[in-house]
Amino acid sequence: MAREPAVADESAAAAPTEQKRTDDGNTGLLHRREYLKLAGVATVAAAGAGAVGAASADEYEVITVPAGQRRVIRVGSNETFENVLFDQTAPGSAVTVVAHGTNWTIRNVAWRGEFSHHDRAIAVSDTGNGTSRVENVYMGDGVDDSVGNRRHPKFGLWVSPEHNGRLEIERMYVEGANDNAFYGSAPGTNSNGRRGTIHYKNCYAKDNRVSGFRLAGGTVENCVAVNTNSGNNGRPLWVWPTRGGLDVEVRDCHFVCGNYAHGYDFGRNGATTNARVIDSHYAPASSTRFLGTVNLEEDNVGHSPRDFVPEGCPDSPEAVFDGMTDPGEPREDPSEYREHTLVFRADHQGDDWERSEYSFEIDGELEASTYDGASIDPELDLEEGQTSVSHTLANWRDAYAFDGDLVALEVDGPARVYLDGEEIDPAEFGDEDDGDGGDGGDGEDGNDGNDGEDGGDGSDGEDGGDGSDGEDGDDGTDGEDGGDGGEDGDEETGDPSEYREHTLLLRADHQGADWERTEYVVEVDGELEPSEFDGASIDPELAFEDGQTRVEHTLANWRDAFAFDGDLVGLEIDGPARVYLDGERIDPETYFDDEDEDRDPAEYREHTLLLRGDHQGRNWEPTRYSVEVDGELEPSEYDGASIDPGLDLEEGATSVTHTLANWKDAYAFDGDLVALEVDGPARVYLDDERIDPETYFDDEDDLENLLVIEGSDAGVTRYEFVVGGEVETSNEDGDRLEDAAIEGSRVHGVVGDWTEAFRFSGDLEGLSVHGPATVSLNGERIDPADYGEHLPHLLEVVGRGHPSSFQVTIDGAVEYAGDGTPEDEGIVMGDGVIESTVSDGRQRFAFSGALTDVTFVDSEADVYVDGERIDPYEYGDQLLLPHAIVIDGTDAEGESTYSFTVDGEVLKAEHMGATIDPDDVIEGTAVEGTVDDRLDAYWFNGDITNFRLTGDAAVHLEYNARNR
Secondary structure: OOOOOOOOOOOOOOOOOOOOOOOOOOOOOOOHHHHHHHHOOOOOOOOOOOEOOOOOOOEOEEEEOOOOOEEEEEEOOOOEEEEEEEEOOOOOOEEEEEEEEOOOEEEEEEEEOOEOOOOOOEEEEEOOOOEEEEEEEEEOOOEOOOOOOOOOOOOOEEEOOOOOOEEEEEEEEEEOOOOOOEEEOHHHHOOOOOOOEEEEEOOEEEOOOEEEEEEOOEEEEOOEEEOOOOOOOEEEEEEOOOOOOOOEEEEOOEEEOOOOOOOEEEEEEEEEEEEEEEEEEEEOOOOEEEEEEEEEEEEEEEOOOOOOOOOOOOOOHHHHOOOOEOOOOOOOOHHHOOOEEEEEEOOOOOOOOOOEEEEEEEOOOEEEEOHHHOOOOOOOOOOOOOOEEEEEEOOOEEEEEEOOOEEEEEEEOOOEEEEOOEEEOHHHOOOOOOOOOOOOOOOOOOOOOOOOOOOOOOOOOOOOOOOOOOOOOOOOOEOOOOEOOOHHHOOOOOOHHHOOOEEEEEEOOOOOOOOOOEEEEEEEOOOEEEEOHHHOOOOOOOOOOOOOOEEEEEEOOOEEEEEEOOOEEEEEEEOOOEEEEOOEEEOOOOOOOOOHHHOOHHHOOOEEEEEEOOOOOOOOOOEEEEEEEOOOEEEEOHHHOOOOOOOOOOOOOOEEEEEEOOOEEEEEEOOOEEEEEEEOOOEEEEOOEEEOOOOOOHHHHOOOEEEEEEOEOOEOEEEEEEEOOOEEEEOOOOEOOOOOEEEOOEEEEEEOOOEEEEEEOOOEEEEEEEOOOEEEEOOEEEOHHHHOOOOOEEEEEEOOOOOEEEEEEEEOOEEEOOOOOHHHHOOEEEOOEEEEEEOOOEEEEEEOOEEEEEEEOOOOOEEEEOOEEEOHHHOOOOOOOOEEEEEEOOOOOOOEEEEEEEOOOEEEEOHHHOOOOOOOEEEOOEEEEEEOOOEEEEEEOOOEEEEEEEOOOEEEEEOOHHHO
8 A cells, every 4th residue: 555645746826725724724723733742753754744644654653532532633735644543442532634625635544443523534625626535544433322413423524515626535444424424415516515526436334324425426436335234224325416517427336225215316306416327236126216307327237236345445443554563552752751841943033044053961861852843853863862962953943852950051043942831041041040950950959950859849749849859848839848749749730831732822912012902712622721831921810710611811912821621612802912723823713614513504414495585675574484304404504594593493403483584594404394384475495496385295185095004023024006196105104114115106115013104196006915914095904805916917037948047036925827836847936036947938927026136147038027028137237156165064063164265256045955144254255154053055156266164064066056
């Protein structure tokens, strides 16, 4: 896997990003410096390099997120974020990667542990008409369902509407997302979408709610989406219409829809969708849904999908970093475990900068550091145990972390020097006996020194003052008989910027003589403390309580600073003060513009409902309305609507009743609109199409008949019925259906121990029921035999004078309709599957439901349904696999385990009476399983390239078994 760092194109014009900032995408609550600090990277690229991550090609970082914290990493134009494992196994922890800009790359990244934030794990767009990539990514550990409701945490990948370039998503694994695994329809479908395309390749989606692959323009190639019996089901494929004429092509894909009703889903009411599906499979065949105008071209599409992870797509965090070195615990920047920091800053000079030469010496251990955003010069090679440095600084920052005392310092040039966050004057350093540890280190009765007895004003010492580990210190507060240190060193000491996650600096000292005051409000979702970061002073009038999260204050011609944990959730500035978050200047007016949680719901909900009362002129009248949906509903500012401050909808609301005056109200929602009442002159628009509230539900009112099929726990029932008018599912006296197939006026499906209901118009013209279910029509129980034939359809397979082996699948009930018995003809039948061989004769079968698959082993025959010849390749496109391998444990002692691989294809089989065990696993061309007192069998083609058996089971290998 390629892991080379990207090189920034310095000639490329900066593209606008979602952040609306001029920082190339590296601000926010975890910008470049904080990422490197968290990851523990020892060295970083030189200033201006395009790589966000700094791992070597054979190593990756592990970022461990503490409990209850969320990290946000931002990637900007021409940057590469790579080789990182996020460990979010701590309760309530989560990481989100945000990439907006152009020509960026995210690769070799994995999330370990459940995702615990209500929004996405990756949010991206290419906003510069370029090409950006996400590749070799694993997020398969799912979500913490205790966070939010059914749709939260959302997890997965989200493509923002402003995406206008090309986005390539390759070898990415998503499992357990609550709101679309690969959500890429917004750029093509939303009214504010910029028509960018998304191209999924070699990706895998499993058990994701709403959808697996969702897009409106682009491609899905060699991808797999699967619903198992987990209950987290969604559409494996959901193709949306586009407003800009984009098309979707699906090629070489497999979609296992499971119990989801609309797993193969195209279009939306009132819109046109253009799509092509080639060499792909989906099942069940009844899982289709087409809304609006769908121009769908299908070429070689069948109904035998396989569940496998595409080659190269990682199926675990370890697979992402295959062949790379695991660094173990994350490395820390030395500023996190050394006693002191020393920073040389020459980055304040502007364009006319000058070099600075400096030298210093300490009496402890010394390391180069990335503290406070400093970079480490690659030419600076410090040896272990080195205690002094002489170096040259240009227009950037150098930093060091050390233990012990600073005993010598010389600076020749304009660089500023900061010791433990406080600016010092090198010319005055060491002149005072009590200054900053000079003359006080390691001695008895020393002031401000470390490790000295009787030190003053120290921290960490029991009974000690400002020297570490000292006894009987003077001038202390808070300690027993001593000062400023916590009891026995347990409490954090020093300026809070040294132990809190973030710093916020407000500067009003740039104004000169004509300064103005600034009033500000700051709010965070963690703990907040005033700080002396970057030379700020703490106003004595600013009294803080323990655990305070909000401050409201006035700043004059100086600096205020705060250190905090968590996220910055509120910021208001009234005045000329400049604001810096973690050393990066931010614009308070636009800082929150890009937050995903602040997006208007019209951008991520399925539908919009707009009520317009602004067309009436001066003589306007109010409108009273009620809306109900069967999903989630939120007020929206869609199409310029305003949200009434008095409208307070709770999370998960499904209905609203309100009054509209001479303006617009709008809502975004998921699911269906199930009730709408409008009393007044407002006009109503559903998904931009005007509707008449008086007649919108008329079609449902015309469906005067109710058919209820009540299942039984005694077994499964297959049913089919035909009506003389229209038909649709109903949740009246039953559950809304998940897998019933409605084809015009004909319906077929399956019930277990539940009830399914339908409303229809016209007469019930035919009914076929096979199983213990009972049926009622308009409240009265009926006998299916009174409504036509038991098996209304006839299948005929006619030979062409040479043997043709075939397999037919019926989604319904089937019986042999020829002379004699199936056994006489060598026909194998079971659970809707027919296997047989026909030569020059005719084989006939009566069935209900639908013919879903016809496949031939060698040569073909002619197939007729209800007297009309059909094209078998419209019902299946894969030849049956000819060879069989049987692992027979019936005479073995105890359990046997086996594994084998083939160089072709392999499928589970019921050959020779074998049973299909769901615990036996097929992954691509490799098989693993166990057998005990029974048979396991598999069909395959090609050759067996490896076989291993542990136990006494017998093995039978049959080539061309179907011709015997």
